[in-house]
Amino acid sequence: MRPRHAPWEEAAEFRIGLRAIAPEDWFEGGEDDPAARKDPLLEAHAHDVWAETEGSRPAQAELLGLVGEALGAPVPADRRPPLLAAARAVADDLCLMEKRDGVWRLTALSLSAGSFFSAGEVIGKSLAELHLPVTGFGETLLKRVNRIFDGLRDDLVLERRNWSVVSSPDLFIPDPAPMRAAIPTIDAARAADELRVRVERQTLRRLPRTGAVVFTIRVWIDPLSAIAADPARLALFARAWRTATPEFRAYKRLELYDELMARVIDGA
Template identity: 60%
Template sequence: MARTQGRPEALTLPLRHAPWEEHADFAIGLAPVDEAGWLEGGEADPAARKDPLLAAHPDIVWAETPASRPTQQEALALVEAAVGRAAGRPDLPPLLAAARLVPDDLVLMEKQAGEWRLTALSLCAPTFFSAAEVIGQSLKALHGPVTGFETRFLRRVVRIFDRLRPGVILQRRNWTLVNSAEPFAPDAAPIRARIGTIAPEAAGDALHLRVERQSLRRLPQTGAALFTIRVWLTPLAELSDDPARLSAFAQAWRGASPELRAYKKLHLYDALVETFLRAAGESGAQGRPASPK
């Protein structure tokens, strides 16, 4: 696979999703997608990226509960059918074999004693968490760090999991901004520690829009749910080529809710983003004042 500065090029592609254009706050934002649109592809050899990560960081990128093997097997069959190719790795846990076929990270959720729990996952593009941290967790615990999740969203999300019909595929997107082009980002601290070294005029290249495109579907035989996470990374500079998208991003940045800004720690990037936006022609005249909070 072609690589630039040691990182996979395949995940750094022209802007494909722009979820900031849709919500200024946290949102469930699930929408149906057809079978052909289930997995987005776009990476020639996902295993070439994932295998070294598994060797170097096994506890960060992989976890399973022993009882999840039948569910993993069902997920593998579904993924193999979708990509039209057999994994051919009976030596591996089935979900791990499935994850080597696709760019996406794969997460299994199973209902146990009335709670949806995470029972297996392959997580090679984590956004600030690890497989070891989340294995066995409920939907409530998984979202503990998300401001207001329990009061605003938990019941609705549980109902979506409960009522999901086989054959229905749902997708959602989220976004954040990071000073890294690396899909494998289990820990925010070393990345954020480098913010101060970024020259303001380099902000457009150093800062990346990090979009997660997620999907959810029922596994009909076991009744489990398969959740997928596909990370897309795009340098902020790419917005400069498209005035409409640049303006939409400027509005989203300056209009994001205080809760969202605090959760994503957007204030850490305010000065750099404002420098980038002004240089690109977005003065901020119609947005909120640019002063960092």
């Protein structure tokens, strides 16, 4: 089956790339029981997958209400922190951003599919601090992103997608080191099945009562073979691979996959 999202067909550089979507498309669904996946992670890796700051409960509660509305039935909190209860009802990860002393900060999050970061590491950080590892973010994107957060209208839901390549089907990879260490052991003949495109589909939405902003992250992982089956689609992927900016390639460590990728793209 071909991947649901193909953002590499649009860009191979860091960009904001937000577009408005219908509020009813806020969540994509497609996972029967997200709690069955998320609960064991919380049990075993609480620090990686859950964090909240003092004072975030009112916005968490508003988010829980909105998620209930979106799903068509209230989601019970059952004595859990409201954001955690909301996150158990959807496949997406949920991040709450609130303006504190004039700065947008991450005040609570449930993170079950973090790409190489953990909840404990990022809680409380500002948009600038969160994006320090992203080359050039402070110079090129930060001002615009802050302006977007400040100007969000209540009736607007915005979506963006990013992409990368990984060599694991796992959604939960707080630390990429073990995955990367195993790349040299991959059988080149199986590269199209072992290498995977990893897409994050993210949304932004303002909570009208508290003025907080919800940032959702849904991760989709597909083997490259899902693209390689169609020559036209493979050609579009190959173009993205070859034209990706140096910053984009370095940040995503794409060089680790160059040799294997050549097998898929060129049949080398």
